[in-house]
Amino acid sequence: MARPARRKGWTRAARGVLVLGVLMTAMGLSIIIACFINDRTIEESRGEAVAEVVDTSLTRTAVRFNTDEGRVYIPPNGVLYPTDLQTGQLVRVEFDSRNPDLVRVAGRNATLSFLPVGSVLAVLWAVLLPLYWLFRRNATR
Numbered sequence: 001m002a003r004p005a006r007r008k009g010w011t012r013a014a015r016g017v018l019v020l021g022v023l024m025t026a027m028g029l030s031i032i033i034a035c036f037i038n039d040r041t042i043e044e045s046r047g048e049a050v051a052e053v054v055d056t057s058l059t060r061t062a063v064r065f066n067t068d069e070g071r072v073y074i075p076p077n078g079v080l081y082p083t084d085l086q087t088g089q090l091v092r093v094e095f096d097s098r099n100p101d102l103v104r105v106a107g108r109n110a111t112l113s114f115l116p117v118g119s120v121l122a123v124l125w126a127v128l129l130p131l132y133w134l135f136r137r138n139a140t141r
Helices: 002-044 109-141
Strands: 048-054 061-066 090-096 100-104
Touching: 002 048, 002 090, 002 100, 002 109, 061 090
Parallel strands: none
Antiparallel strands: 048 061, 048 090, 090 100
């Protein structure tokens, strides 16, 4: 009686691995889609400015710039696509003039999200597929 229960456990574990992989893949694709939506929103009402990089950290890069109305603005969520920015650097930015919280480095766009998201998903599936295979193999024994 213990053998069918054990098989059932391995089968559930294998399904769980696949469900985790599908959910993580959906999250990664959602990030890419969100980047394209943000870019489209900026393009619809684009403002441009020169910004100073105020702070860089692992989670965000803060910039300070003047909006078209002359207001000094520091977006609370930082700037999109901040690769290789350093504190004190001046950089051209594009922002949504209706919502200056949405700001990106000029000349950069959502295509930059493909490499990090794709890399994470490749590593994820490189780990999950052997686990799935191992669990399925144990379920059939």
